[in-house]
Amino acid sequence: MTRRLQSYGRYGQMWLMLVRHAERLSGSYDRGMPHSLPSDQLAPGSDASAPGSDPFVVAGRTYASRLMIGTGKFSSHAVMREALLASAADLVTVALRRVDLDDPGDALLESVPAGMTLLPNTSGAVDASEALRLARLGRAATGTPLVKLEVTPDPRTLAPDPIETLRAAELMVADGFTVLPYCSADPVLCRHLEEAGCATVMPLGAWIGSNRGLRTRDAIEVIVAQAGVPVVVDAGLGVPSDAAEAMEIGADAVLVNTAIAVAGDPVRMARAFALATEAGRLGWRAGRGAQSEVAHASSPLTGFLG
Amino acid sequence: MSAPPGGFAQHLAQLAPPAIGDVDGAMARPSLDALPTLLQPGVPLEALAQRARETTLQRFGRTVRLFAPLYVSNACLSSCTYCGFAKGLDVARRTLTVDEVEVEARTLVDRGFRHLLLVAGEHRLEVSADYLVACLERLRPLVPSLSVETQTWSDDTYARMVASGLEGVVHYQETYDRERYAETHLAGWKRDYDRRLTSTERAAEAGVRRLGIGALLGLSADWRADVRAVAEHAVWLQKRYWRTEVTVSLPRIKPSASGFQPLVPVTDAEYVQALSALRLVAPEAGIVLSTRESAALRDGLVRIAVTTMSAGSSTEPGGYGTPGQAQEQFSISDERSPADVAAMIEAAGYEPVWKDAFTLVDP
Numbered sequence: 001m002t003r004r005l006q007s008y009g010r011y012g013q014m015w016l017m018l019v020r021h022a023e024r025l026s027g028s029y030d031r032g033m034p035h036s037l038p039s040d041q042l043a044p045g046s047d048a049s050a051p052g053s054d055p056f057v058v059a060g061r062t063y064a065s066r067l068m069i070g071t072g073k074f075s076s077h078a079v080m081r082e083a084l085l086a087s088a089a090d091l092v093t094v095a096l097r098r099v100d101l102d103d104p105g106d107a108l109l110e111s112v113p114a115g116m117t118l119l120p121n122t123s124g125a126v127d128a129s130e131a132l133r134l135a136r137l138g139r140a141a142t143g144t145p146l147v148k149l150e151v152t153p154d155p156r157t158l159a160p161d162p163i164e165t166l167r168a169a170e171l172m173v174a175d176g177f178t179v180l181p182y183c184s185a186d187p188v189l190c191r192h193l194e195e196a197g198c199a200t201v202m203p204l205g206a207w208i209g210s211n212r213g214l215r216t217r218d219a220i221e222v223i224v225a226q227a228g229v230p231v232v233v234d235a236g237l238g239v240p241s242d243a244a245e246a247m248e249i250g251a252d253a254v255l256v257n258t259a260i261a262v263a264g265d266p267v268r269m270a271r272a273f274a275l276a277t278e279a280g281r282l283g284w285r286a287g288r289g290a291q292s293e294v295a296h297a298s299s300p301l302t303g304f305l306g
Numbered sequence: 307m308s309a310p311p312g313g314f315a316q317h318l319a320q321l322a323p324p325a326i327g328d329v330d331g332a333m334a335r336p337s338l339d340a341l342p343t344l345l346q347p348g349v350p351l352e353a354l355a356q357r358a359r360e361t362t363l364q365r366f367g368r369t370v371r372l373f374a375p376l377y378v379s380n381a382c383l384s385s386c387t388y389c390g391f392a393k394g395l396d397v398a399r400r401t402l403t404v405d406e407v408e409v410e411a412r413t414l415v416d417r418g419f420r421h422l423l424l425v426a427g428e429h430r431l432e433v434s435a436d437y438l439v440a441c442l443e444r445l446r447p448l449v450p451s452l453s454v455e456t457q458t459w460s461d462d463t464y465a466r467m468v469a470s471g472l473e474g475v476v477h478y479q480e481t482y483d484r485e486r487y488a489e490t491h492l493a494g495w496k497r498d499y500d501r502r503l504t505s506t507e508r509a510a511e512a513g514v515r516r517l518g519i520g521a522l523l524g525l526s527a528d529w530r531a532d533v534r535a536v537a538e539h540a541v542w543l544q545k546r547y548w549r550t551e552v553t554v555s556l557p558r559i560k561p562s563a564s565g566f567q568p569l570v571p572v573t574d575a576e577y578v579q580a581l582s583a584l585r586l587v588a589p590e591a592g593i594v595l596s597t598r599e600s601a602a603l604r605d606g607l608v609r610i611a612v613t614t615m616s617a618g619s620s621t622e623p624g625g626y627g628t629p630g631q632a633q634e635q636f637s638i639s640d641e642r643s644p645a646d647v648a649a650m651i652e653a654a655g656y657e658p659v660w661k662d663a664f665t666l667v668d669p
Contacts, residue, residue: 073367074368133668155551258364262367
């Protein structure tokens with residue numbers, strides 16, 4: 001068993017090195033990883049921890065936070081608003097089906113703090129044409145070209161439909177939307193979505209609302225390594241350490257809703273997710289040391305030999 | 307002439323008799339097979355309710371969806387022994403015109419509702435497919451979520467209504483016990499047990515995306531068997547029609563012009579037990595609670611298992627704008643206004659959701 005793990009481990013490391021080398025050559029999306037320096041040469045206080053040096057950019061626009069928040073399932077608009085403020089999130093996603101688009105003073109939209117960026121989503125859409133129709137209604141009412149694409153024909157798992165999501169992405173990009181698609185943690189699908197012109201990919205960490213954590217870690221690692229657009233882990237993150245884990249393996253951002261909304265204290269949990277997201281990001285940028293199955297003394301006994 | 311038994315009818319016929327097992331085991335691993343055990347006397351109700359609450363919170367969050375029934379007609383050609391609309395009862399009958407339906411809908415929209423359920427007796431001439439399609443077409447620009455609770459229809463009619471913007475269909479089987487069904491449904495379309503039961507499947511196949519099923523507790527002497535059948539039905543539908551959302555409801559018989567008395571009263575504690583157990587074995591099914599139940603019971607059940615509620619309901623055609631002209635179907639218990647019910651939901655720590663849908667067909 002150990003031998004098997006070792007062989008997978010070596011293979012995995014070699015594979016990641018190849019991907020990173022290819023990234024350097026092609027100059028593709030900069031994940032913020034200081035891969036030009038061996039991790040042990042990164043000096044304390046270098047740019048990894050300097051504020052403002054690590055912008056999160058989606059479709060040419062910089063966002064202040066790498067934590068996105070969903071607005072469903074909260075006990076009240078007031079609690080949601082307090083949680084949003086505590087999270088210091090920038091991008092806030094709102095289900096268009098919950099918004100009264102004819103009402104300029106819609107209570108849900110009014111509860112999103114000023115200065116945060118509204119990311120309307122197509123939750124409830126069951127196919128591509130319905131998602132496009134809903135997105136157009138949302139754009140007409142809110143004025144934003146941003147859309148979080150969700151196509152979930154199965155009301156039980158709310159699993160994203162890969163076929164209809166890709167189809168919708170193509171239609172929406174052609175129609176001028178900036179598309180952030182919620183999708184399965186499938187590296188090939190993410191390639192297709194990127195080629196279709198999506199601004200991000202948003203693979204799920206676990207079933208939406210499940211609070212089960214980063215169950216798709218292996219797939220997310222591959223998606224992160226290959227993606228040329230920001231990777232946002234969406235759905236399933238249950239506790240702050242799940243967000244940190246996603247960020248530590250190189251996700252560019254996370255999106256959290258249920259874990260905050262149904263927590264005993266949603267406001268405190270929102271703050272905790274904000275800290276964990278930032279900590280995970282710093283950890284990724286710092287570059288972890290190599291893993292080993294045996295102990296290595298941090299002060300070698302033979303160091304005096306020079 | 308009876309319709310041939312449908313898919314779920316076969317499933318129900320082949321269902322093993324209820325096996326009563328160990329309560330602790332059933333609580334630890336709730337499942338359809340464990341449901342008869344969870345419905346037995348002696349099950350620790352508080353623990354059951356706590357488990358149900360956790361499941362409801364995770365799946366549905368701290369939200370409760372609100373809807374209103376809009377009774378369009380109490381004309382009826384069916385004779386059901388428990389119903390205030392039954393054919394032959396000497397009561398004031400009224401079928402709203404499409405214009406009157408719109409007036410009622412506007413009243414409900416002004417009260418905040420964006421989910422309406424059009425309800426009618428079973429009268430295929432007064433409440434025809436054409437009439438319902440006309441109602442849906444008229445209301446579509448006003449109301450994003452439209453459902454119907456009427457007689458059963460052919461596939462073509464369901465498909466026509468879907469094309470007109472219909473989102474949901476509600477067909478309660480009332481009781482899944484064939485003998486008791488025959489005793490209480492004396493004449494009309496509704497007398498046909500299998501037609502009734504398979505109509506939900508026809509609606510799903512026609513593209514209806516929300517199906518409401520349920521049993522009228524107190525109609526059959528064995529309410530536990532009906533709760534089990536509802537749970538089996540919900541899960542069977544969810545597996546077979548994976549695109550379709552299923553909601554369940556367990557109304558209890560209320561006083562009506564029929565004078566019907568329930569065979570066996572279901573106590574409040576048994577009712578809470580039934581809904582809690584249903585939540586655990588069908589965690590993805592929405593649970594609907596109407597104003598038939600008392601304010602106190604509704605307030606309590608919001609915290610346990612219920613995900614969808616009506617509020618400020620009238621069960622009389624035209625009852626919102628022009629009440630007193632027609633017979634109501636049954637007496638409601640919770641007479642609070644929609645705003646008061648919403649305030650109660652907020653006080654319980656939940657958000658009342660007035661709109662959770664979008665118009666399916668362009669107005």
